[in-house]
Amino acid sequence: MKKYKKNFNGHFNVTKSTEHVNILLGSDLELFIDPYNIANNLQNKVAKKVYLRSKSFLENLNRTYIVPNDRINGLAFLSHLQEANEYGFGYSKTNKGKGIGLTKAEVIFDSLSNNLFARGGASITNEAHNVLLLVKGIGADNMSDTLANVCRDIFADFTYEQCVLHNIPTSKVQIEYFDSTRNCWMFKDANLPSFAGKKIILVPKFLIGGERAYTSAFNWFISSNYLSKEILAGTLKVNGSKGFINRFKNGTRRAIIKNINKHFRKPKGELVDFVKKYNGSLLEFQTHIKNNFPNITDEQLLLMLNLN
Secondary structure, three states, X not given: OOOOOOEHHHHOOOOOOOOEOOOEOOOOEOOEEOHHHHHOOOOOHHHHHHHHHHHHHHHHHHHHHHOOOOHHHHHHHHOOOOOOHHHOEOOOXXXXXXOOHHHHHHHHHHHHHOOHHHXXXXXXXXXXXXXXHHOOOXXXXXXXXXXXXXXXXXXXXXXXXXXXXXXXXXXXXEEEEEEOOOOEEEEEEEXXXXXXXXXXXXXXXXXXXXXXXXXXXXXXHHHHHHHHHHHHHOOXXXXXXXXXXXXXXXXXXEEOXXXXXXXXXXXXXXXXXXXXXXXXXXXXXXXXHHHHOOOOOHHHHHXXXXXX
């Protein structure tokens, strides 16, 4: 008989439905804080705070270090992005991942430096969901770790509210976060629950997601909403439209999105070309994600707990 690992709600005798993700204790769920879920839920106070904080962090990072290519000080600034094991998210099955650390700080700095928009100071790379979509080298895990570090105090406040609501004991600990007023990293005290001597931070369910294939989704979105219309209208010249258009006996024509996408799709690092060509496509894609990528359900979360 399989022995299941402990989970947060079970350990603290929480039997009611919760706003927070019920995480494993001592191991990670393959989930991530998803910036698209943040940007698409700004009516929620936690999402709004996280969005504004992360935007301030990226503005400071890009303006102060990426645009002037100040790598030495930029890496020092990013070195504060340390392990975020208290959240229980990521790929690690033993909860011993290194988070961002110095090596990943280099990856983030170099990835942004190599991006046309970030290097040029474009405002769209001040939003976390656009960075996740457009910056090669920054994936779901790195972005989730970044948001977890930058917004640690916001999520700590949410955690404490959940603990008060569900009668979960807490103790005072010190946490580090990015202070958007001072534009620097700061420490503060927080009341958090713990397990085996390690602090725990909870996240609202609606902010998390799996590793969504945003590059593929954006390519398909562009093929469906822009390229196909140009091909049908004849404004996009291609060598023979036979494989891109179905012609019916009644005279109607229909774009073959699968073939268009296969021919015109771009890797992550080149998606900026679509963004430059199709004004407004990023905002439209954000709405597309909201309407077509549902949040993880309680049933899916329960299944993930039981499979670990």
